[in-house]
Amino acid sequence: MFARVAASALVIVTLAVFDGAAAQTANQPPDTMAARVEACTPCHGNKGEGTSDVYFPRLAGKPAGYLYNQLLAFRSGRRKYPPMNYLLEFLPDPYLESMAEHFAGEHPPLPQPAPSEVSKDVLAQGELLATSGDAGRNIPACVSCHGPGLTGMQPGIPGLLGLRAAYISAQLGAWRYGTRTAKSPDCMQLVAGHLTEADVTAVAAWLATRPAPTNPAPVPKGTYALPFGCGSQPN
Numbered sequence: 585m586f587a588r589v590a591a592s593a594l595v596i597v598t599l600a601v602f603d604g605a606a607a608q609t610a611n612q613p614p615d616t617m618a619a620r621v622e623a624c625t626p627c628h629g630n631k632g633e634g635t636s637d638v639y640f641p642r643l644a645g646k647p648a649g650y651l652y653n654q655l656l657a658f659r660s661g662r663r664k665y666p667p668m669n670y671l672l673e674f675l676p677d678p679y680l681e682s683m684a685e686h687f688a689g690e691h692p693p694l695p696q697p698a699p700s701e702v703s704k705d706v707l708a709q710g711e712l713l714a715t716s717g718d719a720g721r722n723i724p725a726c727v728s729c730h731g732p733g734l735t736g737m738q739p740g741i742p743g744l745l746g747l748r749a750a751y752i753s754a755q756l757g758a759w760r761y762g763t764r765t766a767k768s769p770d771c772m773q774l775v776a777g778h779l780t781e782a783d784v785t786a787v788a789a790w791l792a793t794r795p796a797p798t799n800p801a802p803v804p805k806g807t808y809a810l811p812f813g814c815g816s817q818p819n
């Protein structure tokens with residue numbers, strides 16, 4: 585009699601332990617990519633296509649190396665935006681690398697360019713800077729690094745299409761004021777340092793009016809030589 589009670593008690597205890605273990609596994613989110621990027625998509629879109637907020641950038645299709653460099657920069661505070669700085673604070677390198685690869689591999693269509701709020705003259709000045717630069721003021725053409733089609737180059741140079749003017753001018757401003765920096769030599773800091781406020785407005789406005797190219801993919805590494813070195817684009 586005693587033995588039988590003890591035996592059934594043991595069964596109950598064992599069941600309870602088993603249940604507990606099952607409940608615990610069920611409460612832990614599975615470590616899938618969808619779960620990893622759940623915190624990111626409200627601001628960057630389900631496929632990294634961006635949202636209606638003009639300061640929240642598109643991530644989709646940018647070179648993985650570029651995206652990874654940005655995640656490292658936010659984690660270390662070299663690039664500042666508190667919600668992202670906190671979110672990435674304790675994430676290990678391989679985790680960041682796999683999220684970068686995930687968004688680099690998404691290809692939602694580029695948005696329709698927004699109608700511009702600036703005058704034709706300003707747009708023309710923006711186009712001149714982007715395509716020819718201004719040698720007299722030491723401003724290289726943006727296309728000399730971002731590519732003739734502005735689609736960027738693997739692994740570290742982002743394309744400049746599908747971004748809103750507000751975001752582009754905020755980033756150029758951040759380089760001018762030193763709140764965004766990239767790996768040394770930080771070529772974008774040199775470029776942005778030569779731009780005036782008016783240049784920034786013009787070039788950001790013109791870039792935002794560019795239609796999507798047939799092939800928006802970044803060109804392979806080494807497709808063209810850069811006018812000078814960039815720490816984030818190894819030779």
Ligand code: HEC
Pocket residue numbers: 620621623624625626627628639640641642643646651652654655663664665667668671683742754764
């Ligand atoms: C609260 C909104 C928000 C959340 C959440 C968020 N981001 Fe961001 N993210 C931003 C903003 C805003 C920027 C641009 C910040 C700046 O001004 O430099 C940015 C920039 C980036 C960039 C650089 C893009 C570029 O073209 O330079 C990457 C990469 C990125 N985020 C990835 C992520 C990932 C991965 C997550 C999730 C782990 C995430 N973000 C979560 C708002 C957010």
Ligand code: HEC
Pocket residue numbers: 641650653654713714724725726727728729730740741742744752755756765766767771772775787788810811812813814816817
């Ligand atoms: C010498 C090469 C070089 C030139 C010239 C250059 N860029 Fe860049 N640009 C880069 C590199 C490299 C990066 C990525 C930096 C990093 O890793 O954060 C970059 C990043 C950017 C970004 C950030 C994109 C994003 O998604 O946040 C913007 C905006 C930008 N460049 C605009 C311009 C404009 C406008 C011009 C022309 C006035 C220009 N660049 C000229 C090399 C260049």
